[in-house]
Amino acid sequence: MARSRWVAAALSPALITTAIAGAVFSVPQTASAAPVTYQSENATISQGVVESNHAGFTGTGFVNFDNVTGSYVEYTVNAAQAGTHSLTFRYANGTTANRPVNVTINGNPGVSNLAFPGTGAWTSWQSVTTNVTLAAGDNVIRTTATTANGGPNADSLTVDSTTGNPPPTGTPVEINGQLHVCGTKLCNERNQPIQLRGMSTHGIQWYAQCIKTASLDALANDWNADIFRISMYIQEGGYQTNPRKFTDLVHGYIEEATKRGMYALVDWHQLSPGDPNYNTARAKTFFTEIAQRHKDKKNIIYDIANEPNGVSWANVKRYAEEMIPVIRAQDPDGVVFVGTHGWSTFGISDGKSETEVFNNPINATNFMYTFHFYAASHKDSYLNALSRIADRVPVFVTEFGTQTSSGDGGNDFTMSQRYIDLMASKKIGWTNWNFSDDERSGAVFKEGTCSGNNFTGTGPLKPAGVWVRDRVRSPDNFPS
Ligand code: GCU
Secondary structure (H helix, E strand, C coil): CCCCHHHHHHCCHHHCCCCCCCCCCCCCCCCCCCCEEEEHHHCEEECEEEECCCCCCCCCCEEEECCCCCCEEEEEEEECCCEEEEEEEEEECCCCCCCCEEEEECCEEEEEEECCCCCCCCCCCEEEEEEEEECCEEEEEEEEECCCCCCCEEEEEEEEECCCCCCCCCCHHHHHCCCEEECCEEECCCCCECCCEEEECCCCCCCHHHCCHHHHHHHHHHCCCCEEEEEEECCCCCHHHCHHHHHHHHHHHHHHHHHCCCEEEEEEECCCCCCHHHHHHHHHHHHHHHHHHHCCCCCEEEECCCCCCCCCHHHHHHHHHHHHHHHHHHCCCCEEEECCHHHHCCCHHHCCCCHHHHHCCCCCCCEEEEEEEECCCCCHHHHHHHHHHHHHCCEEEEEEECCCCCCCCCCCHHHHHHHHHHHHHCCCCEEEECCCCCCCCCCCECCCHHHCCCCCCCCCECHHHHHHHHHHHCCCCCCC
16 A cells, blocks of 8 residues: 555655754753763874864864774763763764774773764764763773774764653653553553554655654644654665665664654665565664664664565565564564555455464564555455454554545545544554655645744644644543
8 A cells, every 4th residue: 555655755856855864953951961072182082183174073173093903082071970871972984894992981891892884974974872881970981993994083972861861751651661562452561551643754765854853842742642653765765775874864763752752663664675575684784773772762663564565474474583583682672563465454455354464473472563554545344454453463553644545635534533433442553644744645744844843733734634633642541
């Protein structure tokens, strides 16, 4: 389903974005200990020089490590209180080779071989974040090159107190914590079934301009969304074209969802080709890094196959059973979602029935199947199937629209409301397609909205947006 929705977007080159990960955000910190940035040019340098010949640095320059093992930059940072702190290194690496460093804290081992992959150019600056334990007061943080290439060009180190900055209270993540699958439901950390409701991005290769401070603040605080689906296409100009860029975009979006207390659903948006096995090697690389970095967060959910199509259920199951252990190796308690054949309809859009999955279930634990529908195309037979499915196996609706399966056309709000009522009664979680301003009826914002900063209220919304915002923002019913 929704086969053609990326095609027209691909024909809108004016809307294609090249946003740089993290560049568009500024989230106010609420805790007393604000993050502090230390410029590398003021640090203690051994076998390196301060330079300023590559634009884009902050402060007055950056450190160019000598190209030798053992060259280092040493920062003295102050922690208001002992505990876990995040270290964010801003850097550039104009080569294609990783330039790892060992991070020591007060002479003790901290992080081994922290990776600083190529950024594409010496003028292209990116961030790497890691968590360490600091003592109260001054701490000496040394970053030492572990290869003969030396370290990356080091612009700055930003230190933030994670223990001093608890997640905002009363947010969906604060209330529910780490999720797990319990029977056919998604349960919170108190083992109570919950329903999550939120929005999916459009393809981040096209609509990254719709994911910024103002829009995410609106999603979290005006729409009261519980969950944010990050839709990363693999083909169609997505991940395959620049794995580093897209992985970094997703890292950044996960952090933004986390700061706002929303669950972050990482969507491996395979679509064409429809056989997920085509992209298994890429998926392993991507999810290993994502899970490794975010495994300690309580709010990450992994969706390993958006819409399998033109592929048998047996082959989707084979892919899932290969991928789930890859994620679990990094993040043992992470919930995984798996798309189903026939564009995530349990085979129904292939003219089959859901019993094929019931009779040959995925051999794994703590996962949910996914189901997609577009209410103007998929009427009673799909609605009834979703109802039967939810009684038998764990299911999450990672995409739906109030219009046709192209993501466009007239809205069928009557049919859509029947789905909403079913999903509420069976606590089936959902994310609606989509949080962008493309020209189709299913993109919630009016065209042009994303170039500005006004995302709250109903003013910027198309009819489908007005309708779905009401249904996202109605009060949660999270059991205590
Ligand atoms: C180039 C670049 C430097 C960089 C160096 C390196 O000389 O201009 O900024 O530090 O390569 O490979 O480390």
